[in-house]
Each structure stands twice: as C-alpha cells, then as structure tokens.
Amino acid sequence: MKWALLLATLAVAVSAEVYLKETFTDSWADRWHKSKWKQSDGQAGEFKLTAGKWYGDAEADKGIQTGPDSKFFSTYAELEKTFDNTGKDTVLQFSVKHEQDIDCGGGYIKLVPASSAKDMDNFGGDTPYSIMFGPDICGYATKKVHVILTYKGKNHLIKKDLKAESDQLTHVYTLVIKPDNTYQVYIDLKEIASGSLFEDWDMLPPKQIKDPKAKKPEDWDEREEIADPAEKKPDGWDDIPATIPDKDAKKPEDWDDEEDGTWEAPMIPNPEYKGEWKPKMIKNPAYKGIWVAPDIDNPEYKHDDTLYNFKDLKYAGFELWQVKSGSIFDNIMVTDDFETAKAFAEETWGKFKDAEKAMMEKVKKAEEDSKPKEEPPAAAGGEEAAPEEEDDEYEDKEEASSTGTVKIPVEESDDGHDEL
Template sequence: MRVERSAFQFKFMALVLLLVLFSVLNLASSEIIFEERFDDGWQSRWVKSDWKKSEGKAGSFKHTAGSWSGDPDDKGLQTTTDARHFAISAKIPEFNNKNRTLVLQYSVKIEQDIECGGAYIKLMSGYVNQKKFGGDTPYSVMFGPDICGTQTKKLHVILSYQGQNYPLKKDLQCETDKLTHFYTFVLRPDASYSILIDGRERDSGSMYTDWDILPPRKIKDVTAKKPTDWEEKEYIEDPNQVKPEGYDSIPREIPDPKAKQPDTWDEDEDGIWRAPKIPNPAYKGPWKPKKIKNPNYKGKWKIPWIDNPEFEDDPDLYVLKSIKYVGIEVWQVKAGAVFDNILICDDPEYAKDVVQEVFTNREMEKEALEEAEKIKKAREEEEAQRAREEGEKRKRERGYDRRRRDKDHYRDRYRKRHYDDYHDEL
C-alpha cells in the first residue's frame, strides 16, 4: 500500500508540473501588442491631428483623471470644448490577426450629458498621416458607444472588408451613466466574436451571420410548397367515439321538482300552475367527441433551408489588414469623455485582468461621483434661488416704474383738463 500511495503522489505531482508548464508556455505565447495607460511620456506616442483646425472646429484633449475618479493619479485623455471634432492617434507595432485572436479593449468615462456624440476608437491599417487623421481616414475596426438624444445609445462594431465598411446588424446598447466602463471586442480565427462590457460578455456570434459581408450560407427555398398531406393539427377528434343515443333529446332545463303549487293559487283566476324551470344537471351541452393526439402530426410546416448557390466561403473572412495605428476620432456636442486603458493583444484573459485591476477602485469612483453630483445639485439650487430673487427684484422695479408712469399720466391729464377749462372761460 505504501508503494502504491507513493506512485500516486508521483503521478499527481507530475500532472501539476505539466499544468504549470502549460500555463507558463501559454502566457509566453500571448502577446500584448499595445497598451496605453496614459502615464508619463504618453505625448511621445500620440499625435494630435490638425483635422478641422483651419475651420475652428478642432477640439483639444486634456490629460486628467476627470472630475471624479477612484484614483486621481490614473489619468486618461478627456475631450474639452463643446461642439468640436476630436482626433488623435498613436502608431503601434504592426499586428496581423491571421490565425490569432484579436482583442481590442479600452475604457471611457462619459462625465458630461453628452446629448449627441461618439465615444469610440478606431484601428487603422496602411500608412496614416497622423497630422491629418480624421473622419475620412480609412479604418479596419470602429468600436464603441455612439449616443444621440434619448433614442440612440448604440454600441458600434464596424469592420472593413475589401475596402468597404460593414456595421454589426445587431442593435447593441452602450452604458449611459457617468462611471468608467470597459468595452472589449474579441475576434477569433474561426470568425466568431464576443463583445464584453466591464469584463462580462454582452453578446457573441459569427461574422458569417451578424455582418452582411458574405451572402448567407443557407437561404429559404422559395419554390418549396407544403405537401397536401401535411398534418399541422396536434390534436384531432376521436373518430372512434360515437354520440350516445338520445343525447340530443336531453333538455337544457327541467321543472323544479322541489317546487310546490302555492295554497292561494286559483286555477280559475291564475290559470294552470306550472313549476318553474331550473338547469338540467343531466344536460352537458352540444355533443363533442373527445380530442386525441394526432398520430400523423408533423408540426407547423416551415419553408426549408437550402444551400445558397451565391455563397462562396472566404476562410480569411476574419483577417483584417495589418493593424498599424489606433486612434480616437469623435464629434461631441458636449465634451468631457475620458478615454483610457487602451489595449490591443491576443489574450482575452489578460484583458479581463486589466478590468479587474482598474475596478478595484470602483466603489471609490462611485462615491466620488455621488459627492460631485451633490455639489452640482446644491450649486444649481443656489443659482436657481439667485435667479428667482433677481426675477422678483426686476418685477418689483417694473411695478414701481409702471406706478410712476401711471401717476405722471393722470397728473398730465388733470393739468391739461384744467388748462383747457381755464381757456374756455376766457
């Protein structure tokens, strides 16, 4: 028994070592292509575009943690100046996702009541003149929130294929509160994808079905017709059941057997007495045969799907042009969004670790937001009170002026009347 236990322990330890080795090798194989926390030196990696500058419509970025934060030292780039275009980009080590998973992740805190504007980021391929980077610059991926009024709260996922942009067909909603939120897009070599918000999967699917890039693999056979003998009724009347003899002769009502002719009843005056009618307990309504399970039931007929003759597979459907740049290019009616924690890698688990790391200060950020909202509300109430007082003051002044004008008017009328009377007497 001692020898067997030792052998078991040896096998167990060997298994543990293999798992550790596998984890180390897997970690070593994963690659962080680009990670930006906007620490010191971020200016050397990012180039602010002059797009819209000549028109006076170019906004600027501020390096800040924002008006409330779980960690004041954790700074990002915040849009400033309302009703402006914002464009800034960074060159990254060239990355090709062929036979690799692509993970694009970033955080954004929309501190303002944005009204209308984007909060997304882009990945670009090929050469980009970063000083002219703008809305017309071709991109391979556009991902993130786009908010306009109370109706549009869309989460964009737009992919480029052979020079044309294709939006995700699903209507996904973004977060709209004023806290930091992480948005993660994962694209795998089998063309499957996942979209996560704050590290939790919000949606998933396939590029084959959720973008109109390729014709569908299957289409409905419009020439198909339902067979004449197709049974859609799940239950049918029992053909073996026969109506009982005399069933239809059972009356609906019968005379009340408990009723008695009143002692005061006079047939000469009241006519022949008849007992009142009551529902017949033997009456069961119109006869209907019982229902049984239809032995020929096939379910509701549906138009069959067939192979689409126009479908031609592309095994590299998921492959993007080599990524060389990442950028922020948005228009905002009201500025104030803080972009941070940009990550491009091939390891979804590392991306989740980043979310958990930043969210260790989540409660502190919530408390800071609540305090900021209290201060804002108090300031608004104070301004409203000041406006009311100013309005009352102006109203009183207008009333005083009106009374004074009325007094002068009546005085002038009095003087004119007496002046005219005096001259009439003369």
C-alpha cells in the first residue's frame, strides 16, 4: 500500500508542468522586460533587486522592489511556453512583502494572453489580461485580495470579500482554478476561500429573471393593516375645541378698553381635546403581501462549462500604482499542480519566514532605541522640573489604546484599484 501511494505521488510530480518559476537571481533583468508605459511623462517607477531591510536569507530572499514613491510600475516576463489550461488545473503563486508599511497601492500579479503580444511593449492598465490576482491596500477601507477573471473580453471581480495581509512581512498568495469550475485561494498556504466560478463571479447572466411582462393584478391588496370598519367616531368628538380661554387669566389693571380694545383671555390647550379621531387598525384579511413578478427562465442565459478555460496564457507581469513604494515581489510560479507550488513555497518562504520575522523585530527595536530621548521641560527660572507625582495605587488609570494618540480618519468610500 505504501509503495502504491509513493508511486502515485511520483506520477503526479512527473506529470506536473511548470510554466514559470522565478526566484529573481542576479540575471533577472534578462528575463523581465520594463514596459514603456508612463515613461514619457515621468510617472514610471523602477524595480530593483534586493532582499530588503529584513529577510531570512540575504540571497534566497532577493526579489524586485518598487521605487520611488507615487509612481506607476510595470514589468513582465514570458512563460516558458504558452499555457493552455484545457482540462488542467491553473495554479498562480507569488510572494510579496510590503516592507514600507504600505498605505495605498497594488500588490497583485497578472497573467496575460498571447493575444496581447502587440501591446506588451506598453504593458499597462489598459492591456487586456486573463487573470489578475493578489492584494490591494488603500487606507483603512480597502485591504482585499483581488481575483479577477476575464470572460469574453470582460473583467469580472470575485463577489466575496477576501482580506489581504497588510503587515510588513512576506506573504505567499496562491490561486488554484480547476477544470470543474471550482477554485481555491490560499494565503501562506492556508485556504481562505473556495467555491464555484458560477456562483462567486457574475460571468454568466442569471439563470432566471423576473418576468418583465407580468403585471400586478388590480385586486391585489398590499395593505398589511386597515382601519377597523366596526369602529365609529363617538358623538360630539369634533365639538371639543383644541384650545379654550384661560379662565384663570385676569385683565391687566392698566388695560384701557377704549385704547386697547375689548380684552380677551389668552387661549390655552384644552385638556379635554383628544385630537383628530382615527379608527383602530386591524390586520387586513385580504392582505396578499407585496407583489413580486414571477421568475422565468432568462432567454439570455446559456450555460458554459469553460469558464475556467484560458487557452493562451503567455506572460506574467506586475502593473501597479503605489503611493508609498517599497513592496518586494518574489518566488513566482505558474504551474498546473498545486502540490508543486506548495513545495516551492515551503522551500522558499516557509524555510526563511521565521528568521525574517526575527530580523524585522531586531531592526525595529534598534530603530526605536536609536531615537533621541525627549528631555523633560525645564521649570521657570531654569530650575529642574518637579518630578511627576506617582499614581495612587487605587486611583483609576486610563490604559493606552493600540493606536496611541493617532487620530483615526473617517473611512472614505475607496474601492481600491479594481481594474474592471
């Protein structure tokens, strides 16, 4: 039995095909092409090879980093051969480290079809692509993972809200699309989403729609309550005035009827006035609910089992805008086997992630320790300031929040960088 499992595993490994495996060595620029997009107007940034300020291994963790701030970034590479995923899994994986504590910018990758070859010299936001995948962060409101699929020339964003990682460590993003039209999304090899391409995207029109020809019947009663027909207004109800003269009021002593006119007592609310009479409300025995048009089969709907299918995946590229630059991209893989991608992530990110975290904590501590200490303010006359009084053991104390004294801005309705 063990031999059978081993042979099955080996068979899967042998059958797996890798279309792109990029670890960004010193020769990376021979494989990756800088787009001319935004260069003429000076808005194009650069990518440089670096492991950053913290890493697990100085060489193995080298990737390409964006810079300077407030620029557009665009670079791409060809797959080893065109990927036709007919009947195959599609696995897209890469890592990104937002070392700069990103405030607003994209961190996603695109797979681009061979049909866009003529546009690749100016690979940018308008270049047709097949798959867009990865994190997008902007302020407090937008911290999501994009999964955008192109179907019949139109880009469709996943309907689920997938939260992206926004710390300053390296994270691995993996997308798997299967020929049975299902998918999985992983962050750091942990599944965060899965489901159906039919249900989680609106690539196809709905199977059913409301009948546009249907009309509400004339006798359809949508009133949930009605006035009780048995209720009758009491006799004399309308004869009670809303206000009456104040019987306790007295004519002022200096009132002159000839000069001031006939004195009348001021009006006050009548305590016996009950307001406008209204009958009691009861449930409507004829109530049928709110009328809704019946569903009918949508004549525009046509089932398609090839939502997953991309026949000519040719390029992988980054096309980004970042306000605060410094993201490092690394360890890209395009394959038709998840286990192959998983093993690659474990051998790269998984092997060095703990050391990277330890180094980041060490660097941040050193930066904090190097900050100049604030001197206590001097008292009047040049005397030293009096020491602060110690807190009373039983006095109520106010604990500092995790955000300190930072004033959190009101969230704006920013949808990030969806390129639909």
